[in-house]
Structure formats: structure tokens, C-alpha cells
Amino acid sequence: MHVVPLPALADNYIWLLHDDNGHAIVVDPGEVEPVEAALRARKLTLCAILLTHHHNDHIGGAGALREAHDVPVYAPDDARIAVATHRVLDGDTLKLELPSAHFQVIAVPGHTLSHIVYASEDVLLCGDTLFSLGCGRLFEGTPAQMLSSLQRLAALPGDLLVCCGHEYTAANGRFAQTVEPDNAALKQRVDEVARLRAQHQPSVPATLSSELACNPFMRVNSEGVIDWCRQHGAANDPITRFAALRSAKDAFRA
Template sequence: MSVMEYPATQHQHFAVFPIAAFNDNYIWCIQPESSDQVWVVDPGDAAPVIAALTQKKLRLAGILITHHHRDHTGGIDALLRHFGKQTPVYGPDNTAIHGISHPLTKQGDYRLTAGHTTLSLQLYAVPGHTLDHIAYLIDDALFCGDTLFCAGCGRLFEGSAEQLYQSLQKIAQLPQDTKIYPAHEYTLSNLKFAAMAEPDNQALASFTEQAKQLRQQQRPTLPSSVARELAINPFLHCDDARLAPILSQHWQTAADSAVTRLKLLRQWKDNC
């Protein structure tokens, strides 16, 4: 099986490249400098991972999981069968996820080792989309699963708008040049909605042109960055009042707090 090759993004100590899965998932691979071993994030499907790593002559060091949804975890068992049951699987402290060997119970600094690779990372609890959702900050690369997308955010399946608001704040407060690696290519549809919410946002309009070109060339629109998301993502604009008039008009109700604006914006997108 030959797989579509996407360019890697270079960070100081590692490179990151995506493996496409299902219709619009990216399984991000983290390849430490001068190593033939990689870590994969959220392998919902094992087959494309096995195909890509075989083609690139890479081995699997370890697996990182952000939350329990099947399209992020469904490949764990088959990857362990293929690459060996000793492969460490780090993820939320949620017994519902089959195959996690190292549950990560609290936020903070971790040093993960597997094979001859080490990852130093900061773990963030980011509940909202699900209650068990975590995000991994490795140097200046954030792997945030379904919490924040380019120009959008994850649906509220389990958490409250207040929880999602706090989670998005954690991401918004990271250094502006932090690269953001969400698990889905939802950018064009998110941009379409974002333009309804913020019709006068020039940064949003110009990035939309860029994103359309990338997708025409079948290239990922990701990674994004904190700076870009602060400029174009309406879900990160709930703190200021710019969204209040359009939300009040749409829902015929007051949109007078940040959490209310996030909740109304999310419901609007859910019904689009």
C-alpha cells in the first residue's frame, strides 16, 4: 500500500508529519532528531500507520492518546500486535480506553521514554469535548486532539461550555508561535462558519484564500499556530464583546458573558 506523503514540520528536537486516516483524521507522528523511531498521536486506525512507517523504514516508539473516541483509539490494539506489546501507550486516566499502559493522572511535566527516544512534555487537562480530554505540549508543538481546530473547536459531547472555555483559555495563553496540531482537517468548513460569525475579520478572509489553495493541492492546512488562531478563530474571541451583537441577533437572547458567547457560538455551529 502506498501512502500519500506530506511534508514534515521541523521543530528544534524533532520533526512532525501527518498520516491521513478515515476521511479527515490526521495521525500525527513525532520523529525525534536522528532517530528511526516515532511516536504517534491518536491512531484511530492501524493500517495507514503500519503502511506509512513501513514505507519510511521507521519503527514505533510509543503512542499518545488525547481522549477516548474510537477514531482516536481504534488502532491501538492492532499497532501493539504489529509493533510489540511492550510499546508504551500513554493517555487519559480512563479505564474505558482499551490498551493504555501508562495512564497520565495529572497535569504537569512528564519525561516519557520508549525505545531509545525520550519526550519531555507538559500535559494539560482540556475537558469539554470529552471529560477525559488531555493535550500534549512538546517544546513548541501542541497536540490537542479534538479540543481546538483550525478556526473552530470540538463539539461539547460531555463537558460544559464553562469547561471548554477554560480549556481553550489554556491554549490561547501559550506562546504565540506554538504550533497547533489538531486531529482533524476541518479547516474549510470551520472557516465558512467563522466568516458567518465574523464577516468583517480580514485575517480570516485572507487565511481562507490560503487554506483553499492548500486543499486544492491536497495539502494539509495544519499545523496552525496560537497567533493564527487568536486572529481567525471566533471560539477564541468570546472574551471580548465583538461577537455579542451577532449572537444576540441570531439567538434573540443576551450574550453578555464569555461563557454564554462560547455556548451560543457552539450551538450555532452545531445547527449549521
């Protein structure tokens, strides 16, 4: 399976997955034209649309694509996603024949209450829950919910490619280095991101193992993050530490 990030809107990525036989899936199409352009250029047939959550920058193009290509739209059970043709729930296995792909559906409340991710043997299609070197804002959920969601993702195989919804990695890295300035893996990742962005290349996907080594929101039990939280009066327990990190990131400007 080929995994292609399609830049869209201001800083979104629509994810295009396709096989060698011309069959394609798109994930979180916030607009239509990047998808149509990629299908034309690669001579692909769209077979399905996967949606992770209800925000318009992730579903805005799904209706037009569904009508143009007569394809199913898989989405969480949320009335705000009216374009869905199939609802999927936590623990479901989504089996797509064309292209041949199986995805585990995992509920990850936090960014929104109905957010889901799709995990195959190769990729983690995580919307706005997990970003490279960061995580989504808590628009609907609680710190405890989001931390639990991230912990569920942390238990998945480390070689999964983290396919997130936005190009936020450089800014996330600047914040992460204020938390763990001595993290060598983080420094290496930040340098890699700087090189990629200087070449106008996407900074994602990254592996889940890289996120476990570098992303402070996945590292609330690491000594470096605990030290930072202690300095900010929030070292008592993982949820308190996560909440302190998220609050600090919300206010961070650099």
C-alpha cells in the first residue's frame, strides 16, 4: 500500500492510500480538488472515504467526492457527519476489498468526543488526536480522556506510520524542546523536520516509535517530562502532568 499526504487548505493533510492496481482510499478530505488532482495524476479509482471526526476541515470535501465517485463513506457514529454511509465503532474491523486493506477502529475521545482512528498493519490514520511531536487540542474531551486515548495508541506496534491531519511538526517541536531540552532523539527529529520543510516536503508520516521517543504528550511518565512538570507544580500523577503540558502548549508562542 502506498501512503501519500496531500496538502490541503492552510495546513491540512488528506491521506491517499492506494495499491498497485489503481485502487485508492482517501482519509479526511477537507476539500475536493487535491483528491481529484491526485486521482487523475496517478490514474487511480477512488473506492472509499474514511473520516476520523466531524470538523469541516476533515469532512468538507467528502460529500462531493462521494457523489462524484459513488463510494462508501465510513465515519464515527456522530450525527454531525451527515455524509456518512457506514458508521464504525470502537473495536470494529473495517475490511475493504478494493484496495485490499483491513483497519482496526479505535475510539480516541479527547479532541472531539466521537473521534476515531484507523490502524492497519502499516499505518495509523489518526486525524487530530496524535500529531507528530504533539496532540490535538481538547475541544470536547477531558485531559483524562485524551491521555487514555494516546495510551491506547502507544500500545500499537512501533513501526506504524503516524498519518496525522496537520503540518504542525515544527511548531510542536519548538514546544517539545522547552519540555525536554536534553532529549537527543527529539533534537534529531527537530533537525530532520527543519531539513524536510526547507525542501518543501511533508514532515509526516513518522513512526509511532519515533513519537514515543520524542513527543512529550506520549511521554508523561518519562523523567524529563516529570522534571518539567515538577517545575510547573504539576508532577503528582500522569493526568495532571498531561493537563499541564496541554495547557502550556495552548499558550505557547514561539
